[in-house]
Structures are given as C-alpha cells and as structure tokens.
Amino acid sequence: MSSATxxxxxxxxxxxxxxxxxxxxxxxxxxxxxxxxxxxxxxxxNGHSAGVMTALxxxxxxxxxxxxxxxxxxxxxxNLGQMVILMMIEIGGLGFMSAASLAxxxxxxxxxxxxxxxxxxxxxxxxxDVVEHQKRLLIRAFTVEGIGAVILTARFMxxxxxxxxxxxxxxxxVSAFCNAGFDVLGFIKPGASMIVYQTxxxxxxTLSALVILGGxxxxxxxxxxxxxxxxxxxxxxxxxxITTGTLxxxxxxxxxxxxxxxxxxxxxxSAPQKLLAAFFQSMTLRTAGFAGVNQGLLTPAGKAxxxxxxxxxxxxxxxxxxxxxxxxxxxxxxxxxxxxGRHTVSVFHRTISDDHxxxxxxxxxxxxxxxxxxxxxxxxxSPVGFADSLFETVSAIGTVGLTAGATPRLGTVSKCMIIxxxxxxxxxxxxxxxxxxxKKPSGEKxxxxxxxxxxx
Numbered sequence: 205m206s207s208a209t210x211x212x213x214x215x216x217x218x219x220x221x222x223x224x225x226x227x228x229x230x231x232x233x234x235x236x237x238x239x240x241x242x243x244x245x246x247x248x249x250n251g252h253s254a255g256v257m258t259a260l261x262x263x264x265x266x267x268x269x270x271x272x273x274x275x276x277x278x279x280x281x282x283n284l285g286q287m288v289i290l291m292m293i294e295i296g297g298l299g300f301m302s303a304a305s306l307a308x309x310x311x312x313x314x315x316x317x318x319x320x321x322x323x324x325x326x327x328x329x330x331x332x333d334v335v336e337h338q339k340r341l342l343i344r345a346f347t348v349e350g351i352g353a354v355i356l357t358a359r360f361m362x363x364x365x366x367x368x369x370x371x372x373x374x375x376x377x378v379s380a381f382c383n384a385g386f387d388v389l390g391f392i393k394p395g396a397s398m399i400v401y402q403t404x405x406x407x408x409x410t411l412s413a414l415v416i417l418g419g420x421x422x423x424x425x426x427x428x429x430x431x432x433x434x435x436x437x438x439x440x441x442x443x444x445x446i447t448t449g450t451l452x453x454x455x456x457x458x459x460x461x462x463x464x465x466x467x468x469x470x471x472x473x474s475a476p477q478k479l480l481a482a483f484f485q486s487m488t489l490r491t492a493g494f495a496g497v498n499q500g501l502l503t504p505a506g507k508a509x510x511x512x513x514x515x516x517x518x519x520x521x522x523x524x525x526x527x528x529x530x531x532x533x534x535x536x537x538x539x540x541x542x543x544x545g546r547h548t549v550s551v552f553h554r555t556i557s558d559d560h561x562x563x564x565x566x567x568x569x570x571x572x573x574x575x576x577x578x579x580x581x582x583x584x585x586s587p588v589g590f591a592d593s594l595f596e597t598v599s600a601i602g603t604v605g606l607t608a609g610a611t612p613r614l615g616t617v618s619k620c621m622i623i624x625x626x627x628x629x630x631x632x633x634x635x636x637x638x639x640x641x642x643k644k645p646s647g648e649k650x651x652x653x654x655x656x657x658x659x660x
Contacts, residue, residue, distance in 0.1 A: 228631050231267060231296070235627070238263030238292045247285035254280060257619060264623045266292035268630035269523060271385025271493030271605020272596075272622065274612065278390030286388060290375055296630065297382025297418070297523040298345055341422045345381065352377035352414045359406045380414035382523045385493015385605035397495035398484070403477045408484045408496070415492040416452075419518030420444060439552045440530060444519045447529040448490075451513065455486025458509050468501035489513040491524040493605025500609035504591065507608065511595055514604045515571065525603030525629050527571055534564040571601055574628070578621055585615040600625035 242259035245251050254262075258274050262281075265272050266289045275281075281289065357366075357373030364372070372388065379386045385397075392400050401407045417425075427441045434442070459482040463470040470478045484496035489510055502510060517526010537549045538561050549556040578597035582588050588596070592608040599606050600622045614622065 231627065231631050234292060234295055235260070235263050235267045238267060238288060241288045242281070242285055244284075247282055247288060249280060249282045249285075254285075257616070261619060261623055262289065263292060264626050265605070266384065266386065267296040268603050268626040269293055269296045269382050269384040269491075269525070270600060270603040270626045270629070271379075272600060272607060272611055272626065273386070274614075274619070276390040276394040277386055278388045279394050286375070289386060290378055293382050293384040293386060294378055297378075297384060298342070337422075337426070340426070344422070344425060348414065348417055349377050349381050352381060352410055355410045356407065359404075359410075376411065377414060380411045380492065380494070381418040383415055383418050383491045383493070383518065383525070383603070385488070387494065399495060399497060402481050402484065402496045403473065405480060408480055411492075411494060412484060412487045415487055415490065415494075416448070419490050419492075419522050419524035420448065421519040421522035423521045424519060439554050442552060443530045443533050447533050448519070451490070451516065451529070452483070452486050455489065455509070455513055456483045459485050459506065462503055462506045462509065463497070466501070466503055466506070469497040469503075469506070485510075486513070488606065489604065491517045491526050491602055491604045493599075495606060499595070499606050500592070502608070507591055507595060510606070511598050514595075514598045514602045514606070515575070517602045517604070525601075527568060527602070531564045531567055534561060535568055538564070574625065575601055578625060581621055582610065582614065582618045585617045586610070586613055588613055588618075596622065597625060601629040603629045 239256070239260045241247060242263055243253050243256060245253050247259075248254050253259075254275070258280070261272075261274050264270075277286065277289065353370075353373045355373075356377055357369050360369035360372045363369075375386075375388050378384075387397050389396065389398070389400060398407070398411070421444065424441050424444050427437055431437055434445075437445070456479070459470070460478060463482065463485075464478060465471050470481055473481060481496050484494075488494045488496060490513070499507075499510065515527055516532045517528055518524020519529045520531075533551075534549065534556060537551055537556070541547075541549050549561055575594060575597045578600075579590055579593035582593035582596060583590050586593075588610045592610045595606075595608040596610040596614075598604070603626060611622075
C-alpha cells in the first residue's frame with residue numbers, strides 16, 4: 205500500500221503541469237508558424253516581406269484574437285496573407301483543441317483520455333462527454349458563422365461584386381464571432397475599421413449578434429438550448445446572462461450620456477444613429493475590437509469607461525478575453541459581503557467557494573498590475589500619454605484590439621511588451637501560472653503562527 209502512493213503522486217503532478225504547458229506551447233507554435241508565413245513576400249500586397257516584427261505582432265494578434273495591428277490588414281497583406289490571418293483567428297477563437305478535435309473527427313480517430321483532459325481544460329468543461337461537446341461546439345460555431353456570413357455577403361453585394369462581397373462577408377463573420385476585430389475594409393479607408401459603416405444597422409447589428417454569441421461561451425449555449433426556462437438555468441448561466449445584458453445596456457446609456465455632444469464621435473449623428481453607435485461601442489468593448497468611432501477622440505470620461513469595460517471582457521469558455529463577466533461579479537459580491545461584515549460569498553442561494561473568490565482576486569490583481577506597469581513602460585519608451593498607454597495595455601491583455609492611436613507610435617520595446625500581453629491575455633494568466641509555476645506550496649505542509657496587522 206505504501207509503495208503505490210508515492211508512484212501515483214508524481215504522475216498526477218506531471219499530468220496537471222502538462223495540460224498548462226500543452227496549451228501555452230500550442231498557442232506559441234501557432235504564432236510562430238503564422239509569423240513565418242506572414243514574413244513571406246507572397247503574403248504582402250507589395251511583394252516585399254513585411255519584416256519579422258510586423259509579422260510576429262500580426263500573428264500574435266490574430267491567434268490571440270486581439271485585433272491590434274501595426275499595418276492595415278487590407279493595405280499590407282495579400283490574399284494569401286489575409287487567408288493566413290483568417291485561419292489563425294479561427295484557430296485562436298475556437299480554441300486550438302477544438303481545431304485539433306476537428307482534425308481527429310475528420311480522420312475518425314479515437315481520442316485518448318489524456319487528449320480529452322486537455323480538451324476539457326481548453327473549453328472549461330469536465331471530462332463527461334467532452335468529445336460530444338466538442339462536436340456540438342464546432343457544428344454550432346460554424347453554423348452561426350455561416351449565417352452571419354450569408355447576411356453580411358448579401359449586404360455587401362449591394363455595393364460590391366459577388367466575389368468581393370463574399371470575401372468581406374466570410375472574413376468579418378469569422379472575425380466577429382471569434383471576437384478578433386480584424387477587418388479588410390482598408391480599400392475604402394485604411395485604418396477606419398467599422399467607422400465607415402457606423403450608421404448601417406444591418407452590418408452593425410449582425411456583427412453585434414456574432415460578437416455577443418461568441419462571447420457568451422459554449423457552456424452557456426448548451427444550457428440555453430437545453431433549458432428554455434430561466435428558472436432551470438445554473439447559477440453560472442444566470443450570472444453570465446444578467447451581467448452581459450447589464451453591461452451592454454449600461455454601456456450604451458453611459459456612452460450616450462458621455463459622447464452625445466462630442467462632434468468627433470456621436471455629436472454629428474441623428475438620435476437613432478447615436479443609439480446604434482453607442483450600442484456598437486458598448487458591444488465592441490467586450491473584446492470584439494471593431495472600432496465604430498475613433499477611440500482616440502473619445503472624451504476623457506468615455507476613455508475611462510472604455511478601459512473599465514475592456515478589462516471585464518466576455519465570459520469563460522468563449523471566444524472572448526478579459527477578466528470575464530462572472531469573475532467580475534464574484535469580485536463585486538465579495539466586496540459587498542465584506543462591507544457588510546460577512547465572511548462568505550453567496551448568490552442565488554448558493555455559496556461561492558473561497559478558492560473561486562481567491563482566483564478572481566488573483567486574476568484581477570495580475571491584470572491591473574500588468575496594465576499599469578505596461579502603461580508606464582509605453583510612456584517611458586514611446587511618445588504616448590499615460591491614458592492612451594493604459595488604453596493600449598488593457599486592450600492587449602483583454603484581447604480587445606481597440607486602440608486610441610498608440611499602436612503606430614509604439615517603440616520596439618513597447619511592441620514586444622504588447623505581444624507578450626496579448627499572449628498572456630489569450631492563454632490565460634492562471635493557465636500559465638499552473639503550467640509553469642505550479643509547485644507544492646509550503647503552506648500545504650506548514651502553517652505559521654498568526655500575526656496582527658493594521659489594515660485600512
């Protein structure tokens with residue numbers, strides 16, 4: 205009996221570490237392959253290599269479904285380059301294990317227990333029926349993207365030829381559903397993103413629907429389709445739906461109040477157009493990255509609200525990034541309960557474990573500290589003010605992709621830092637922590653005597 209226990213413990217530890225490492229290294233491998241392909245002269249529209257930095261920055265942004273770019277996607281990249289970017293967006297958005305499982309399904313190969321564990325970790329699920337879950341995930345994702353592509357293609361056909369309209373429809377449908385924020389509208393106005401269509405309800409609402417569906421998470425999809433009555437939803441699904449609706453509505457109202465008279469954003473639009481543009485701005489901050497207005501011309505208060513909403517992001521197990529909606533709610537409930545003198549956090553007659561609360565606090569502190577440290581580095585190495593620098597770092601960590609105009613002005617050091625931030629934001633700070641830094645903490649073996657401190 206004693207000989208079996210030591211043999212099992214190291215095996216479990218190695219398995220736990222390998223899951224995090226597989227996720228991190230696979231994303232890194234995709235980025236490096238994408239970088240290599242984008243450095244090819246054939247990937248650039250002018251026939252000359254874009255250079256390693258531009259290729260690496262773009263590949264990281266695409267794989268991490270962020271949307272920050274050093275060069276306009278249409279102007280810089282050829283059809284080959286744009287196809288490479290679209291493939292990286294799809295892989296990064298659906299998750300690398302979703303793409304891997306699709307390959308296995310195509311070849312009808314059996315997926316091993318270890319591979320199922322990695323798949324479960326990637327989508328935030330358990331091992332129960334993970335393969336069937338992946339099949340449903342892929343079918344539903346491609347179906348939603350296909351419907352969005354058809355609607356967008358039909359709309360673009362009113363202006364452009366069918367081949368170009370089809371390209372625009374497919375590219376933007378995938379980019380929207382994966383919350384990537386890449387666009388290929390540079391032939392109209394380079395760098396303008398969706399500003400050229402900010403008053404078009406078909407394009408704006410279709411993109412919004414794709415972004416919101418992609419940001420809800422596949423686990424929420426399953427439950428919404430399985431349980432039609434909200435009373436039967438799990439606590440997690442209830443929190444996701446309530447938080448998502450509140451943030452979208454609250455963001456729309458706030459941007460109407462803050463930007464209504466700003467001639468550089470909403471001021472010159474009619475009332476219905478202002479409401480549409482404000483809603484689109486509220487939606488795109490959920491890590492979508494499509495610019496419906498010029499982010500650099502927002503009022504200071506508008507930028508502050510944008511930074512806050514970018515930090516929150518979408519929901520777990522989705523194509524979105526950021527702190528995540530439920531994590532944000534857990535933090536709010538923790539603060540509310542502590543202010544009332546309570547030691548436990550509960551919601552919908554259920555208690556949230558201390559581990560979940562500590563994880564939420566950890567992720568929040570890491571993101572905030574990295575965002576402010578990164579903004580300081582950008583200010584020190586690039587001709588960018590602190591507000592725009594903070595906007596840039598939060599956008600990178602939250603994998604949002606919006607910029608207040610700082611990206612083209614970044615120095616080499618700042619560009620490298622943003623690349624790392626985008627990678628961290630997509631792979632997940634906790635995933636990296638568990639994968640590379642997980643050691644047996646001394647607290648599990650020893651407990652030191654308590655001490656009293658003055659807090660507050």
